[in-house]
Amino acid sequence: MREINDAFDLAKHAPLRFHVGVQADIPTPTIRPAVHRSEPGPDIAEYVVRFVAGLLFGAFISFFGLFLHGSSLTLVVALPLVTAAASVIFGEGFWYVVMKFLGSRS
Numbered sequence: 679m680r681e682i683n684d685a686f687d688l689a690k691h692a693p694l695r696f697h698v699g700v701q702a703d704i705p706t707p708t709i710r711p712a713v714h715r716s717e718p719g720p721d722i723a724e725y726v727v728r729f730v731a732g733l734l735f736g737a738f739i740s741f742f743g744l745f746l747h748g749s750s751l752t753l754v755v756a757l758p759l760v761t762a763a764a765s766v767i768f769g770e771g772f773w774y775v776v777m778k779f780l781g782s783r784s
Contacts, residue, residue, distance in 0.1 A: 725766055732765025732772070733758050 736758030744754050764772045 728765045728769060729762045732762035735765070735776070736761030 739761070740754045740757040744757065768775075
């Protein structure tokens, strides 16, 4: 049981990407100026996946959370686009904040 707990402690803060260094805590997303990195960055496929995942998440929240309760059509259309853009810009940080928010609401 101790080995399982030790493995869980190591995996709990493991990076989600192979090129991210080991970190004690996942930082919240911040907007910083672009810097040149020595490790490989995300490719176009990753941006597409981030956009589609953010768009689907926003559409789900928009439809079930807003449209069925009578919100304006502008808000229902804008929310998926905003979540898709946030997912592309902030990447893992966006999903970390979303999961933290959803976890605190249960």
